[in-house]
Amino acid sequence: MSNKSRNLHPVNLPSEWAPTSWRGRPALQLPQYPDQAVLDGVLGELRALPPLVTSWEILALKQQIAEAQEGKRFLLQGGDCAETFDSCSSEVISNRLKVLLQMSLVLVHGLRKPVVRVGRFAGQYAKPRSSDSETIDGVTLPSYRGDMVNAPEFSEPARIPDPRRMVKGHARSAMTMNFVRALIDGGFADLHHPEYWNLSWVGHSPLADEYRHMVAGIGDAVRFMETLSGAEVHNLNRVDFYTSHEALLLPYEESQTREVPRHWGWFNLSTHYPWIGMRTAAVDGAHVEYFRGIRNPIALKVGPSVTPDQLLRVIDVLNPDDEAGRLTFIHRMGAKHIADKLPALLDAVKRDGRRVLWVCDPMHGNTESTANGYKTRRFDNIGRELELAFDMHAAAGTRLGGVHLELTGEDVTECLGGARELTETDLERAYHSTVDPRLNYEQALEVAMLIVRKHATLAAT
Numbered sequence: 425m426s427n428k429s430r431n432l433h434p435v436n437l438p439s440e441w442a443p444t445s446w447r448g449r450p451a452l453q454l455p456q457y458p459d460q461a462v463l464d465g466v467l468g469e470l471r472a473l474p475p476l477v478t479s480w481e482i483l484a485l486k487q488q489i490a491e492a493q494e495g496k497r498f499l500l501q502g503g504d505c506a507e508t509f510d511s512c513s514s515e516v517i518s519n520r521l522k523v524l525l526q527m528s529l530v531l532v533h534g535l536r537k538p539v540v541r542v543g544r545f546a547g548q549y550a551k552p553r554s555s556d557s558e559t560i561d562g563v564t565l566p567s568y569r570g571d572m573v574n575a576p577e578f579s580e581p582a583r584i585p586d587p588r589r590m591v592k593g594h595a596r597s598a599m600t601m602n603f604v605r606a607l608i609d610g611g612f613a614d615l616h617h618p619e620y621w622n623l624s625w626v627g628h629s630p631l632a633d634e635y636r637h638m639v640a641g642i643g644d645a646v647r648f649m650e651t652l653s654g655a656e657v658h659n660l661n662r663v664d665f666y667t668s669h670e671a672l673l674l675p676y677e678e679s680q681t682r683e684v685p686r687h688w689g690w691f692n693l694s695t696h697y698p699w700i701g702m703r704t705a706a707v708d709g710a711h712v713e714y715f716r717g718i719r720n721p722i723a724l725k726v727g728p729s730v731t732p733d734q735l736l737r738v739i740d741v742l743n744p745d746d747e748a749g750r751l752t753f754i755h756r757m758g759a760k761h762i763a764d765k766l767p768a769l770l771d772a773v774k775r776d777g778r779r780v781l782w783v784c785d786p787m788h789g790n791t792e793s794t795a796n797g798y799k800t801r802r803f804d805n806i807g808r809e810l811e812l813a814f815d816m817h818a819a820a821g822t823r824l825g826g827v828h829l830e831l832t833g834e835d836v837t838e839c840l841g842g843a844r845e846l847t848e849t850d851l852e853r854a855y856h857s858t859v860d861p862r863l864n865y866e867q868a869l870e871v872a873m874l875i876v877r878k879h880a881t882l883a884a885t
Contacts, residue, residue: 441717443681443690446674451710453552453672453703455566455573455585463675466587470679475693476546476597477667479684479719485666485696486721488540490749492825493781498535499752499826500528501668501697501783502868503544505860506551509571512596517603519833520545521612523865525663527872534876540666544830546600547669547695549593550676551859552703568858572673576858590676597694601667608665634873668723671698674714681718689719699723699754705730707738716741723752725785728765732772739778752781754828758789759809762816770820783826784813786871791860798851800861803841807874814878829871831863842867 457463491497502524504511520543528539549572558567558578565583568576572593575582671677671692680694692698698718702725704711715722722742726735735753743751753773757765773780786809790801810827817824837850838861855861863871 438717441713443678443714443717445717446678446710446714449708449710449713450706451674452706453569453701454674454710455569457585457587459587463587466590467675467679469591470594470676473594474598475680475682476594476601477693477696479687479691479693481666482691482693482696482720483687484664485540485542486749488538488664488749489721489752489781491538492540493748493779493823495537495823495825497538497540497825498531499540499542499781499783500524500531500872501542501544501826502527502829502831503668504548504832504857505830505862506570506858507545507548507596507600508858509549509592509596512599514603516834517545517600518607518612519865520831521604521607521665521833523831523833523868526865526869528663530869530872530876534873535879540826541663542666542668542697543604544668544828546597546604546667547593549596550670550673552670552672552701570859572676587675590673590679593676594680594694604665608663666696668697668699669695670701671695671711671715672701672704674710677714687719690717692718692720695720697721697723699725699752701725702727702756705738707734707741712738712741721749721752723754723783725788726753726755726769727789728757728761730769732768735769736772736776736778739773739776739780743778743780746777746779748779749781751779752783752826754783754785755813756785756788756828757809759786759805759812761789762809762812766813766816767820770816770822774820774822781825782817782822783828784810784824785828786810786813787828787830787860787863794848794851796848796852798838798848798855798861800848800851801839803839803846803863803867803870806839806863806871810871810874811878814882818882827871827875829863829868830860831865831868833865836862836864838862838864839867843870 488497492499503520524541524543528541531539550570553567553569555567557564560578565578565580566574568574568583572589573585677692677694681690681692683690698720699722700711700715705724706712724738739751755766786806787801790805790809791799793799814824835854836856837846837854838857840846843866
């Protein structure tokens, strides 16, 4: 039986595509491994390992993204800029899950619609870099490209790309996903007990009273409904939770790309929701070639240099059949540029009648360096870009359907401002990121509340 005949509603199969076809295209941001034989052996080992996700989970997420495209859901996507192997611990994982659950609770309560919860983790172990090398004190070494490629320590042995790290990354991803699934299936996300999600800040944060009031109101509503019905309200004890990462390391992604029984085509079974970053988004490049053939819902980062024609061309390649739930555009313009750059893109896609989910990443376009050498982001700029994104979509007659954030459940001081008005001096206290600055749990919840307030303001106008 052919792949196509196994599905009742197939779309056109990508022409002349295979999981290896990206190898004939220009491939950016890939490490240069010193020993091809070792690399080939590792890839063979990875192909034999069990998948990390299932095709039915992937298709369920695609359906939820299709509903978000129609305004029936809101996407919350968040997690680390770059996971580290050392952060694969129960405390770090559960704290990250807690803050995403808290944010989704705020959004569900304020937006009055279901939230699609997507973690930027369980595979975010590779990072693009602006340069292939870095020089310190006259010594030049390969850039750190994430724990799946090499190590952050500035030494020659640490910086040599090691393919065995892909096997370790697969194992860490499996452990992370197993623990998240166990927590959720065990009632960790039970809406009857949102106190399970509390983090230590709740007792002294400037946002504590507002959050407690919201949780109390939801708890009262749940108890009221159960009193009326005489039975426990179902589906409040667990949530759907999905994973995502930038599918940057194409040899690894290829090794996890498989056909499955009862579904046509190929699935990337390393994650539910892979995305293409700005540095690898060339329409004739290796990453776009790889992405066009997989059935996962996929996303593309869109920066201020992208033109309307380029955007429409990439839609033609990645979603030629205009499949619902297939394609997400994550725009990351920066607070200074969004008003000038985003409207033309929204207008072009709208006029062409293309189905996409528009998501705002207010983080990456607002990165700056301080006088004392820290890479950071100002919370005011993050909030401003997010608010302007809502305004731009409202003016264009399109819909902002989600938010994409770099955040952590830890008490870090990496982004300036927020409720505690963190300053440059505070950065030194708890700056732990190996690549990009993240919102801490308090700042992340503040973003969720900002979204709710902005939504209410627009609804009232």
